[in-house]
Amino acid sequence: MNLLAVDLGGSHASCALMCDDGIIDSAETVICDNLKLDPALSRIADLFHVLLRRNSIALETFTGMAFSFCGIVDADSRRILSTNGKYPDFETVDLSAWAVAKFNVPLRLENDARAALLGERHGGSARGFDNVVIITLGTGIGGAAMMQGRLVRGKHSQAGCLGGHLTVDYHGRCCKCGNIGCAEAEASSWSLPQLCAAHPNFARSPLSCLPKVTFADLFRFSSSADPCAVDVRDHCLRVWGACAVNGRHADDPGQEIFTVFSLNSAD
Numbered sequence: 001m002n003l004l005a006v007d008l009g010g011s012h013a014s015c016a017l018m019c020d021d022g023i024i025d026s027a028e029t030v031i032c033d034n035l036k037l038d039p040a041l042s043r044i045a046d047l048f049h050v051l052l053r054r055n056s057i058a059l060e061t062f063t064g065m066a067f068s069f070c071g072i073v074d075a076d077s078r079r080i081l082s083t084n085g086k087y088p089d090f091e092t093v094d095l096s097a098w099a100v101a102k103f104n105v106p107l108r109l110e111n112d113a114r115a116a117l118l119g120e121r122h123g124g125s126a127r128g129f130d131n132v133v134i135i136t137l138g139t140g141i142g143g144a145a146m147m148q149g150r151l152v153r154g155k156h157s158q159a160g161c162l163g164g165h166l167t168v169d170y171h172g173r174c175c176k177c178g179n180i181g182c183a184e185a186e187a188s189s190w191s192l193p194q195l196c197a198a199h200p201n202f203a204r205s206p207l208s209c210l211p212k213v214t215f216a217d218l219f220r221f222s223s224s225a226d227p228c229a230v231d232v233r234d235h236c237l238r239v240w241g242a243c244a245v246n247g248r249h250a251d252d253p254g255q256e257i258f259t260v261f262s263l264n265s266a267d
Helices: 037-055 095-103 112-123 183-187 192-197 215-222 227-251
Strands: 002-008 012-019 022-030 062-069 072-074 079-082 107-111 132-137 141-147
Touching: 002 037, 002 112, 012 037, 022 037, 037 095, 062 095, 062 112, 072 107, 095 107, 107 112, 112 132, 112 141, 132 227, 141 183, 141 227, 183 192, 183 227, 192 215, 192 227, 215 227
Parallel strands: 002 062, 062 107
Antiparallel strands: 002 012, 012 022, 072 079, 132 141
């Protein structure tokens, strides 16, 4: 069985051609800040056609599309519910209709962290476990939980997914969600440049010469003992540790907990 797979984040979209044996081919495209969902989908469609041509595979051999999204979704209705400011036209876009119109396949939609958890359980670190917590790091911080082999969803599809919006410092930074001291505001890719700029030694740090600070930069310069990079790195590690502890306390996975920190190439 051949499937089309999409992971749409806050800054990148990854597309893959899948078969029973795994990934046939994959590629990534940059999604510009403040881009609407409709043009982002056009880029995704173009990227799939590039992959199909590159591998000389007919679209007609694909039977479905798996679509993971960086926000709160209703998997049953295949609708996006909340994006925390990303993709402002999401309420007007019908993803199922788009998949049929562009590729003539049915679509299944899932929150990106839940999709990552399912992937880890099917073929990764969580194989053989029924109680799992996952944390994902990208543009923001995501999370998901599985209890007794079933994904935790909650009444509003938010359960287990808001680990990045649990408070880790009530005297902390203002988050995009409106809360104070969220893990995202304290240690995510979007907040990292602000964290570095606020450090008293930032002007004397090589980080200040970069157009935009990423975690790859942060860890690279912290390994050479740059004071700014070391302090911000250690702060982020403590925040991520707090996220892991919160996940254990909130979801009670026992010993079967996996914290998967997944950073894309731009982060």
